[in-house]
Amino acid sequence: MAHNEAVDVVLVGAGIMSATLAVLLKELDPAIKLEVVELMDSGAAESSNPWNNAGTGHAGLCELNYTPQAADGTVDIKKAVHINTQFEVSKQFWSYLTRKGTFGSCKSFISPVPHLSFVQGDDGVSFLKERFKTLSKHHAFSDMEYTEDKAKMAEWMPLMMPGRAPDEVLAATRVMNGTDVNFGALTNQLLTHLTSAPDAQVKYCKRVTGLKRNNGGWTVSIKDVNTGNSREVDAKFVFLGAGGAALPLLQASGIEESKGFGGFPISGQWLRCDNPEVVKHHQAKVYSQAAVGSPPMSVPHLDTRVVDGKKSLLFGPYAGFTTKFLKHGSFMDLPMSVRAGNIGPMLAVAKNNMDLTKYLVSEVMQSMEQRLESLRRFYPEAKAEDWRLEVAGQRVQIIKKDPKKGGVLQFGTELVAAKDGSLAALLGASPGASVTVSIMLELIEKCFPNKASGEWAAKLAEIFPAREKVLETDAALYRKINAHNNVALELVEASNETESYA
Numbered sequence: 001m002a003h004n005e006a007v008d009v010v011l012v013g014a015g016i017m018s019a020t021l022a023v024l025l026k027e028l029d030p031a032i033k034l035e036v037v038e039l040m041d042s043g044a045a046e047s048s049n050p051w052n053n054a055g056t057g058h059a060g061l062c063e064l065n066y067t068p069q070a071a072d073g074t075v076d077i078k079k080a081v082h083i084n085t086q087f088e089v090s091k092q093f094w095s096y097l098t099r100k101g102t103f104g105s106c107k108s109f110i111s112p113v114p115h116l117s118f119v120q121g122d123d124g125v126s127f128l129k130e131r132f133k134t135l136s137k138h139h140a141f142s143d144m145e146y147t148e149d150k151a152k153m154a155e156w157m158p159l160m161m162p163g164r165a166p167d168e169v170l171a172a173t174r175v176m177n178g179t180d181v182n183f184g185a186l187t188n189q190l191l192t193h194l195t196s197a198p199d200a201q202v203k204y205c206k207r208v209t210g211l212k213r214n215n216g217g218w219t220v221s222i223k224d225v226n227t228g229n230s231r232e233v234d235a236k237f238v239f240l241g242a243g244g245a246a247l248p249l250l251q252a253s254g255i256e257e258s259k260g261f262g263g264f265p266i267s268g269q270w271l272r273c274d275n276p277e278v279v280k281h282h283q284a285k286v287y288s289q290a291a292v293g294s295p296p297m298s299v300p301h302l303d304t305r306v307v308d309g310k311k312s313l314l315f316g317p318y319a320g321f322t323t324k325f326l327k328h329g330s331f332m333d334l335p336m337s338v339r340a341g342n343i344g345p346m347l348a349v350a351k352n353n354m355d356l357t358k359y360l361v362s363e364v365m366q367s368m369e370q371r372l373e374s375l376r377r378f379y380p381e382a383k384a385e386d387w388r389l390e391v392a393g394q395r396v397q398i399i400k401k402d403p404k405k406g407g408v409l410q411f412g413t414e415l416v417a418a419k420d421g422s423l424a425a426l427l428g429a430s431p432g433a434s435v436t437v438s439i440m441l442e443l444i445e446k447c448f449p450n451k452a453s454g455e456w457a458a459k460l461a462e463i464f465p466a467r468e469k470v471l472e473t474d475a476a477l478y479r480k481i482n483a484h485n486n487v488a489l490e491l492v493e494a495s496n497e498t499e500s501y502a
């Protein structure tokens with residue numbers, strides 16, 4: 001076995017997370033030496049591939065599960081506001097890169113697509129009305145429109161209104177400045193940009209097979225998936241950005257902080273339509289409410305997708321269950337992840353989440369006709385011949401210890417870092433790619449605290465003139481940054497009033 005190259009940073013996986021962190025680190029320290037290791041033969045081959053996720057630029061504009069309603073009818077908007085400002089942080093990074101001129105066009109990865117919420121029935125309407133009342137008072141949502149007028153809805157969602165009973169009770173909200181993001185194109189653009197710099201490499205068809213502590217860092221074992229040859233690389237810092245497969249690598253690291261975590265893989269499917277005669281009548285991402293008892297990631301939506309300059313429609317997701325942690329993974333992934341330290345939380349989750357198990361079984365058993373029935377709640381006149389079933393990416397939800405319940409299932413993401421800051425892993429799936437930049441900034445603050453507040457501080461302030469917390473409360477600054485980003489990313493045309501913060 002060849003021994004031992006040395007770099008500052010190894011990043012496992014060439015998805016949106018590693019690509020973002022690698023480019024960010026190179027901006028902060030151009031002399032840093034880093035290597036991205038990817039087992040597939042290209043970037044964004046798993047969850048970050050545009051057809052493996054929904055491409056929603058999550059900004060809390062339409063996702064009804066981000067604004068839960070309490071028993072007294074009030075709607076809690078904290079999560080929607082937080083995700084909105086996190087997305088604005090992502091946009092700051094993308095507009096910074098676009099401004100540099102060497103990054104390439106933003107049109108290849110981000111497109112303006114209005115975000116709508118759509119509800120049916122009296123309960124749905126009273127929830128949406130209350131949500132609108134509370135949300136539209138916040139500066140991040142002040143452009144939101146609300147309607148119960150079917151003629152207006154026919155303007156907003158022309159595909160979705162014909163074929164409905166005249167007395168059907170409906171309401172909708174719309175925000176014009178939502179987005180569709182091709183996270184695959186963005187990942188590959190970031191990787192190309194990265195490798196144009198010295199001392200930054202992306203190695204494909206290479207699997208990370210092991211991690212060992214060395215003096216102050218890690219020795220990473222890497223196997224060539226074509227030749228079977230192995231090599232070792234020493235790194236001061238390792239990022240496990242392996243998507244669903246981050247958990248087994250985290251376990252292999254043996255760090256104390258990895259103990260007790262387990263994973264629960266949920267697969268997904270979509271209905272996809274490429275018929276231009278249908279596609280041209282829908283220009284929106286329309287989110288509705290999940291069925292009672294179903295998990296948050298099952299919220300149904302009918303989306304305009306813009307991939308490689310072409311428009312399609314996507315409806316779903318329909319959930320499913322496999323024991324694989326990656327779409328291209330192994331059925332042994334789940335059983336092989338069971339450890340003495342996580343079997344308790346995993347069994348507790350299995351026992352306490354029978355509703356979820358039943359839901360997944362019912363989803364898996366659905367026929368194509370039943371799937372079309374769900375689509376027809378959105379698009380009553382949908383024809384079977386326009387739609388085909390596609391397999392989406394895997395989401396590995398986090399199972400973690402809980403002092404009261406033994407174990408809980410968590411639907412968000414969690415950054416797990418070694419106490420000495422030499423290794424970090426990203427577990428979980430949602431809201432995912434949209435908030436990558438905030439997650440990676442959190443990683444930098446956790447694992448490189450001295451540099452973040454010292455030699456990197458000025459550059460961080462240049463790239464990110466305003467972070468989440470400030471954007472949540474400072475309405476004037478939010479409007480200025482939002483307007484600037486929207487122009488820089490060509491989501492709107494520049495007006496004379498648009499101020500520059502560059």
Ligand SMILES: Cc1cc2nc3c(=O)[nH]c(=O)nc-3n(C[C@H](O)[C@H](O)[C@H](O)COP(=O)(O)OP(=O)(O)OC[C@H]3O[C@@H](n4cnc5c(N)ncnc54)[C@H](O)[C@@H]3O)c2cc1C
Nearest residue numbers: 013015016017039046047048053054056208243432433434
């Ligand atoms: C159905 C679905 C819908 C979604 N919708 C949205 C959405 O609308 N908006 C949004 O913002 N987010 C969405 N997400 C979430 C988003 O796709 C993910 O959060 C994001 O893509 C994760 O990026 P990643 O880089 O962590 O993982 P990935 O893109 O999965 O990349 C991980 C990479 O690591 C590689 N790898 C794994 N193990 C190894 C190893 N041992 N050695 C080397 N390489 C390895 C894999 O091959 C892969 O390329 C969705 C996800 C799913 C599944």
